[in-house]
Amino acid sequence: MKRLISIMFMLMVLSFGNLLIVAFAQTQTVTIDNAVQVFQDYLVRLRNPDLILHEVEEYQNNFYASYVEKSTGIFAFQMLIWKAGSFWTGGMMGGGMMSGVVMPEPGPNMMWNTKYGVMGGMMDIYRQVSGNNMTVTAAEAKTDAQQYLDKTFSGTSAGDVDTYYGYYNIDVLSGGKTFGMLSVNGYSGQVWYHSWHGTYIQTATLPVPDVPLTIITLILALVITGFMTGLSPDHRKDRRRSH
Secondary structure (H helix, E strand, O other), rough: HHHHHHHHHHHHHOOOHOOOOEEEEEEEEHHHHHHHHHHHHHHHOOOOOOEEEEEEEEOOOOOEEEEEEOOOEEEEEEEEEEEOOOHHHHHHOOOOEEEHHHHHOOOHHOOOOOOOHHHHHHHHOOOOOOOOOOOOOHHHHHHHHHHHHHHHHOOEEEEEEEEEOOOOOOOOOEEEEEEEEEEEEEOOOOOOEEOOOOOEEEOOOOOOOOOOOHHHHHHHHHHHHHHHHOHHHHHHHHHHHHH
């Protein structure tokens, strides 16, 4: 298992191009608020105005983030910050050196993502994809996920379905609450459970994006103009005539 983990990590370092590790958390214990800030800083470093941070979750072993393309609404990729002491940051992963580092999530994010994944980073053959024409629909993916859960995690259910390039990411629920997540390949229907997260802890409340001052000024100007128009004598006369 550790050999497989080591190989996947080396692929990430060699293959992700502009998704290489670029941001480090503080040396003290990382909180979910710290993680949100680091994931936001990572987004700034990418210099891609079409991407936004969609969600940040805390799990037993790591902090998880998903990013979305604003222009398409399609999810782009998933990133992690590993916690110190988790299984994935020890042994062949460098004796804890990977804890607190923003890095691509392993699994489907690397191997199935046809735009931002391993093949796109290594050979640049997926960087110019024009669409996301998967043969498995979102509804079919959710059905495949539920069939897998019925056999593997009895009592759990498939939740929201997020569409990525080449696969779907699906929340796993237990008693209506988050239990974990899995992915379904958009072409084969293969299911891949994200076992590396561990137990779900919480979801962060993301800060509301700053609204440019020019937009605020424009909105206020429109409101004031409308209010003043309603107070003008001519407008009042027109209203009386209409009655």
